[in-house]
Every structure is written in structure tokens, then in C-alpha cells.
Amino acid sequence: MAHNLNFNENTGKYSFFSVKEKAWHGLGQIVEDFPTSEEAIKHAGLDYDVIKAPLFTQGRSITIGNEGEIVEPDHILLPNNFATLRTDNNTALGVVGKDYQIVQNREAFAFFDAIVGCGDGILYETAGALGNGERIFITAKLPDYIRVGNGDDVTEKYIFLTTSHDGSGSITAAFTPVRIVCQNTLNAAFSNMSNVVRIKHTAGAKQRLEDAHKVMGLANRMATQLEGIFNEWAKVKVNDREVKELIQLALCPNKETLAHLQNGNEDDISTVFKNTVEDAFAYAMTSDTQQMETTKGTLFGAYNAVTGYYQNVRKYKDSEAKLQSIVMGGTAQGKAQKAFELCTSFSKIGSDALCFN
Structure with a gap:
């Protein structure tokens, strides 16, 4: 890029x-x-x-009257259209409307x-x-x-x-x-x-x-307030099965896949989704940052498995696509918020929040 x-x-x-x-x-x-x-x-x-400057176009030579008088072109103002202009070097940046x-x-x-x-x-x-x-x-x-x-x-x-x-x-x-x-x-x-x-x-x-x-x-x-929440999650123990189930629910792309997960129909789940879950689960189990006292076998670690997957494992077309996904309200941000909601429920009612039992 x-x-x-x-x-x-x-x-x-x-x-x-x-x-x-x-x-x-x-x-x-x-x-x-x-x-x-x-x-x-x-x-x-x-x-x-940056300023808004009037926008003109170049007219064409036209012939007027029986004697064929030629009128040279003039600049024609484009109403309600403006160029945005840098005042330090007169570079035109774009075309915008009156509003x-x-x-x-x-x-x-x-x-x-x-x-x-x-x-x-x-x-x-x-x-x-x-x-x-x-x-x-x-x-x-x-x-x-x-x-x-x-x-x-x-x-x-x-x-x-x-x-x-x-x-x-x-x-x-x-x-x-x-x-x-x-x-x-x-x-x-x-x-x-x-x-x-x-x-x-x-x-x-x-x-x-x-x-x-x-x-x-x-x-x-x-x-x-997150400091209190994350510290609470760091004390909540989760096993490997629960971590994987939380990852599956957080990354689940649609209701159809969710139904297959809840009914145990593994054969009907897409290979792409299975691979995504396995990659996130592998990150949860093997990353150095997942072996800390705050993350190893804890709910905070499970939450980090989702956010860490999108930040450190998933491949993106370019850095702009990664920024859009993680920070600007894209897929990763949505999945992280889903994981947050799941962890909040888990901290209150335990594994019943995962609906896999």
C-alpha cells in the first residue's frame, strides 16, 4: 500500500x-x-x-448574428458549487456544495x-x-x-x-x-x-x-469503570471449553450458525467460521500475553482472546481496512462489544450465559 x-x-x-x-x-x-x-x-x-472558492468552467467560442461574429469564450460561474482550496499553496482539494x-x-x-x-x-x-x-x-x-x-x-x-x-x-x-x-x-x-x-x-x-x-x-x-470490571473478570475462572464457546458466540456471523452451534450440528457450520474460531482459540491458549496472571484461565483472558484475534492474528487488506474494522465501528469493534456483553453475563450467571449446556 x-x-x-x-x-x-x-x-x-x-x-x-x-x-x-x-x-x-x-x-x-x-x-x-x-x-x-x-x-x-x-x-x-x-x-x-482551507477556504471555499467560487468554481468556474471555460466557455466555448460561439457565432452570433448573420455576419458570423465570433464571441470568445469566457469563464462561466457554476452556481452552488465551490472548490475547497488550501490557502498556503493554492492546491484545490475537492468540489463541495453550498451547504x-x-x-x-x-x-x-x-x-x-x-x-x-x-x-x-x-x-x-x-x-x-x-x-x-x-x-x-x-x-x-x-x-x-x-x-x-x-x-x-x-x-x-x-x-x-x-x-x-x-x-x-x-x-x-x-x-x-x-x-x-x-x-x-x-x-x-x-x-x-x-x-x-x-x-x-x-x-x-x-x-x-x-x-x-x-x-x-x-x-x-x-x-x-472498566478498571473495576476487568479486575473482576481477572478473578473469574473459566475452563478451555467455556473460552471456546464464548469465542464461538462472540464471532458468530448469523442466526443460522448460532442455531447449528446450539444444536451441535458441527457439520453444517462453514469451514471459514470454524477456522476463525480455531485461530482465536489458539491465540487464547498460546499467546504470551494470554499466559499472564490476569489472563490465563480467566474471563478477562477470554475477552482478550476475541480482541486480540482481530488485533494480532486476523489478516487485513491494508492498514486502513484494519483501522476501520477495529476502531471506526467495523466488524472487529462489533465482535468485541458482543464479547463484552457475553463476559458481563457470564460474570453474573456463569456458564448458563453461553447457552451451550
């Missing part, structure tokens, strides 16, 4: 930065310390504005700062621009951790945001906890609240973005 990072000819640099880790495809800037939002936007080459509202890059960073208040504790980890600068992305670490067991099993909390300036997509922000020891994305099903917020580039977009930081802030505060 091509890197598609924007190269800014004005600065001679790629529009991307990361903290300490090797920059994307070896490109962009590596910084040693977590920057402020003001510093991050410069490191990532995102310190440019399209631009959200500037600095406003995206302000969204992050507002979550915890004036940037206090926000750690900007990566940011960058793709193509000609029409799409940007930002990832930031939130303060505090989720600690399970004796404190060696640590989960960090992240916010990811992406937006476009070409009319191709919404502003999308996602909250997700990431378990450090194996980089599992531990998406949990918070009641009556989405971990992903999508905002269209229409009137009121800026206000909705300001409101969205409250939702992400609430998700951050609710994530502290």
Missing part, C-alpha cells in the same frame, strides 16, 4: 509526525517529547487553512484539548495529512490508565479523529482503550453511548464538534 502522505513543497517535508516511534514508512518527523496542540499541528504540517461547512485543522485539535480541558494531560502521538492535504488524522493519548491485577497489565486510553476537506466523508472521532502488553483494542459496550461520533460537514458542524467532545469526555470518564 502506498503511503499517500502529503508532501509539502513549501517546507520540503512530509505532513506527518509521531512521538519516538519510527515515522510512517520512514517518512515525516519523529519527535522525542509529546507536543502541545500548537506544536503538533506544525510538526504534522497541518498549519494551513458544506469547513472545519479547520486547528478546530480539530481544539476538539481534543476540550475533552480534558485546555489540553491538560492530552498527549498527541501522531498526526498527518494524506493526498494533497484533503484528509487529516490525529491520535492522542488521554491521561490515566486502566490497571488490571498487580498493575503490570496496563491499558491506555486513546482518541482518534479523522476529517476531510474534499466532501468525501464525515468528521469521525472514536474513543478506544488499548492494552499495552499486546496492543489489543479493548472496545467495550458502554450503555446508551457510542464510542464513535460522526458529524457531517453541514451547517452546525462546528457546534456539533464542540458538543462531541463532551461525549468523548464522558467515554473517557466511564472508561475508569
Whole structure:
């Protein structure tokens, strides 16, 4: 997959930065310390504005009257159509309608700062621009951790945001906890609240973005409840059969497969599904991160078997497909939330929650 990072000819640099880790495809800037939002936007080459400019087309030469007078073409205004334009280099980014509202890059960073208040504790980890600068992305670490067991099993909390300036997509922000020891994305099903917020580039977009930081802030505060939940799960013992059954239920693709599982009709279950379950179960049984005190033979380990499979075992077409699946409300996130619900039920009523008995 091509890197598609924007190269800014004005600065001679790629529009991307990361903290300490090797920059994307070896490109962009590596910084040693977590920057402020003001510093991050410069490191990532995102310190440019975007405007809506009138859109014209070139007319054709036409002949008028009996004498055949030729009128040279003129520029014709296209009503209700606009080009989005970078003001630092006059690069056209896309074509949008009259109702399209631009959200500037600095406003995206302000969204992050507002979550915890004036940037206090926000750690900007990566940011960058793709193509000609029409799409940007930002990832930031939130303060505090989720600690399970004796404190060696640590989960960090992240916010990811992406937006476009070409009319191709919404502003999308996602909250997700990431378990450090194996980089599992531990998406949990918070009641009556989405971990992903999508905002269209229409009137009121800026206000909705300001409101969205409250939702992400609430998700951050609710994530502290996960510490208690995960620590409880780390004390609940499960056997190998129960782990496999939980994996089967969490990954089950449809009602037909579920009926076959409950009726014990193994021969009628697809080979693809069987292989997926076996791969996730093998991860649960053999991965080093599944042999910790918090995960080996525990309900927390069973939950990690599902999230870890999608993060560390499953193959994806490219990194964008993986991001969509795990963070942006795709298949992996849905399966992780199903696993969370199953583990919650199991912790309350035991193996009856699996409906396999």
C-alpha cells in the first residue's frame, strides 16, 4: 500500500509526525517529547487553512448574428458549487456544495484539548495529512490508565479523529482503550453511548464538534469503570471449553450458525467460521500475553482472546481496512462489544450465559 502522505513543497517535508516511534514508512518527523496542540499541528504540517472558492468552467467560442461574429469564450460561474482550496499553496482539494461547512485543522485539535480541558494531560502521538492535504488524522493519548491485577497489565486510553476537506466523508472521532502488553483494542459496550461520533460537514458542524467532545469526555470518564470490571473478570475462572464457546458466540456471523452451534450440528457450520474460531482459540491458549496472571484461565483472558484475534492474528487488506474494522465501528469493534456483553453475563450467571449446556 502506498503511503499517500502529503508532501509539502513549501517546507520540503512530509505532513506527518509521531512521538519516538519510527515515522510512517520512514517518512515525516519523529519527535522525542509529546507536543502541545500548537506544536503538533506544525510538526504534522497541518498549519494551513482551507477556504471555499467560487468554481468556474471555460466557455466555448460561439457565432452570433448573420455576419458570423465570433464571441470568445469566457469563464462561466457554476452556481452552488465551490472548490475547497488550501490557502498556503493554492492546491484545490475537492468540489463541495453550498451547504458544506469547513472545519479547520486547528478546530480539530481544539476538539481534543476540550475533552480534558485546555489540553491538560492530552498527549498527541501522531498526526498527518494524506493526498494533497484533503484528509487529516490525529491520535492522542488521554491521561490515566486502566490497571488490571498487580498493575503490570496496563491499558491506555486513546482518541482518534479523522476529517476531510474534499466532501468525501464525515468528521469521525472514536474513543478506544488499548492494552499495552499486546496492543489489543479493548472496545467495550458502554450503555446508551457510542464510542464513535460522526458529524457531517453541514451547517452546525462546528457546534456539533464542540458538543462531541463532551461525549468523548464522558467515554473517557466511564472508561475508569472498566478498571473495576476487568479486575473482576481477572478473578473469574473459566475452563478451555467455556473460552471456546464464548469465542464461538462472540464471532458468530448469523442466526443460522448460532442455531447449528446450539444444536451441535458441527457439520453444517462453514469451514471459514470454524477456522476463525480455531485461530482465536489458539491465540487464547498460546499467546504470551494470554499466559499472564490476569489472563490465563480467566474471563478477562477470554475477552482478550476475541480482541486480540482481530488485533494480532486476523489478516487485513491494508492498514486502513484494519483501522476501520477495529476502531471506526467495523466488524472487529462489533465482535468485541458482543464479547463484552457475553463476559458481563457470564460474570453474573456463569456458564448458563453461553447457552451451550
